[in-house]
Amino acid sequence: MARVDVRPGRRACDRRAVPLLALGLAVGLAVAAVPGWASAAPNATRVVSAATEPAEDPGGDPPTTDPTDPGPEPTEAPSTTAPPPETTPPAPTTEPAPTTTAPEQPVPTTAAPTTGAPPPAPSAPPVRPSAPAVSPPAPPAGVSVTTDDITLTAAYWNAPSTVTTLRVTITNTGATPARIRLAYTLPAGLADAGTPGCAPVGGGAHRCGEWSSTPGARFSTLLRVRVDGDAWKRMPLSGSVRVTATAPGVPGPVGDDEGFAVLFPPGPPVPGIRLDAEAVSFDISGGSSGLDVRLGNTGRVDAEGRIEVVLPAGVTVPAPPSGCTTVDPTRTRCALGTLAAGRSAQLRLPVSATPEAQRQAPLAGAVLGQLDPRSGQPRRVQMSFRITAAAALATPVASPPAPTGSQGVLAAGAPTLDDDGAGGSVRRTAILLIVVSTLLVVFALTLATTSLRRRMTTPVAGPSTAPTE
Structure with a gap:
């Protein structure tokens, strides 16, 4: 019976090549299939949700008694006057973009050539208008307050006491109608001189009635203040004004406050x-x-x-x-x-x-x-x-709090895997695995190719006849 003579070394080489080739292909497919290795730094979705609770009011000298505490309730709100003109920042002085025109062609001194048209004049690139600034939407409820100072003249030194006014300007910065209340605190040596609609609540604090205001409404009120003749001995003197606004459908009030100075000559x-x-x-x-x-x-x-x-x-x-x-x-x-x-x-x-x-x-x-x-x-x-x-x-008025991060959500500004730290080590590990798997695949393919090449170049021994007994 004729048998094919196959060398033992060639069979062993073939047995080694097949498992290595299968192992390299399996590692390569695994690396390609796992998205965490293929992309070592996935992009996390940044979510900024609208806040439902107003932020804490900016710091200041609050009245010793909370305006919301029970106490003598004024029956009416103080009278209002026209607010002072708003001081808006000057418009940015941006110079207009220079207009570029095509250069004038010089007057030829000789006859124009008969062949070939002159090249077209270069045209100015179009100027893309800048996108208009989009202002953020107003919150459902918001309020702001600004105050003048109590400035005394030289006539103060010739009087036992001086009655002056403190101008307070209030703005409804919310998107809905609101009811606004006013409270203020006077330092030692100053007292209320009978402001209509306001009542003392102790400790120099006063509380006033509330106004009904429409969105964007801006108005002023004048608080009558009496300054004692010996108040200068206690200088420096400062006070504070606080406003709160409540709107239907908005949980809790929002507020703002500002200080004022008492300036003596x-x-x-x-x-x-x-x-x-x-x-x-x-x-x-x-x-x-x-x-x-x-x-x-x-x-x-x-x-x-x-x-x-x-x-x-x-x-x-x-x-x-x-x-x-x-x-x-x-x-x-x-x-x-x-x-x-x-x-x-x-x-x-x-x-x-x-x-x-x-x-x-x-x-x-x-x-x-x-x-x-x-x-x-x-x-x-x-x-x-x-x-x-x-x-x-x-200081923002009733600014919404920053969103807190939760599982699956990164707050704005949270570090991603692209930053240095843990993300860098994960990325380096993934790159190392990809390189090792690639080298294994290349080694397996090289080994298989070498084995096949040897089989093709080595002559196959002819059939041999076994001796008959």
Whole structure:
């Protein structure tokens, strides 16, 4: 019987190639089939859901009694007046895009050629109009309040008390009609002078009746305030105003508040001394413009000059300049040396404030100036200055809270797998697995190809006849 002679080495090679080829193909198919390995950094859907609860109101000096607490309810709302004109930021001064025209063809001095048309003049690229700014929709309920300051004139020093007004401007920033209530707190030395529709509730706090307002309504009211003749001894003085709005179908009220400063003129009037202090303002980054104070000796003799700066809570002088010492966190005392008659000295102090104090702005500070002549009585005068902050104006009114992340949802700003950290290690592991599987597939294919090539090139032995017995 004829048999085909197959070499044992070739059969062993074929047996090794088939399992390796099958293993490489299986690993490659597994890598391609698993989406987590094929894409090591999947894109998570960022979901920002509309909030159903209003955010907490910005910080400030709230009234000692909550306006919603039971108490004497005013029977009517205060009278309203026309609001002051709104101060809108100036429109951006964007220069118009330059108009490009085709360059003029020079007048030929010789005859034009008979063949070939002149190339077309280059046309200006079309200017794509910018998309109009889309303002976010107004919340169902919203309210904002702005206040003026109580600014006293020099006539204050000649009266036992002064009656003035505090203007409060309210805006319904919601999309639905709302009922708005007003409450305000006056500092020590100030009292309500009989504002119609408002009633005291204790501790300097007052509560007023409510208005019915339409969406976008803006109006002002004037609060009558009496300033005692000795209130200047307590400077700096500041107060606060708070408004709340309730709308049908909106759970809970929304509110806004703002402070106001009580600004006294330099005094009590004393001959031979002059004091001046500039306002302090904090920009949106929290940086301060500093406090500039000027003390003048308008007398006829030389005197030793000294100033003392008193700041509200949360506002400090972090690094007193030379000649100044910190008496306590809100009080700084500076020696100016000898001031000749008719001369003045100017001092600049750096001022810092906590974020909470900036949100309560505007606030008031006080400066006390003193001259000690070599002969005669000391001359002393003081005044208040205003402290403002851009953070108070940038505080959103009833802003919705940021969405919280849950299973399967990443809040806006949450790190994805593309960021450094755990996502990077997962991606590196996936890439390593892909490279290893690719190498296995290439090795298996190379081994199979080599085996087939050997079988094709090696001559096959002819049939042999077994010897017969």
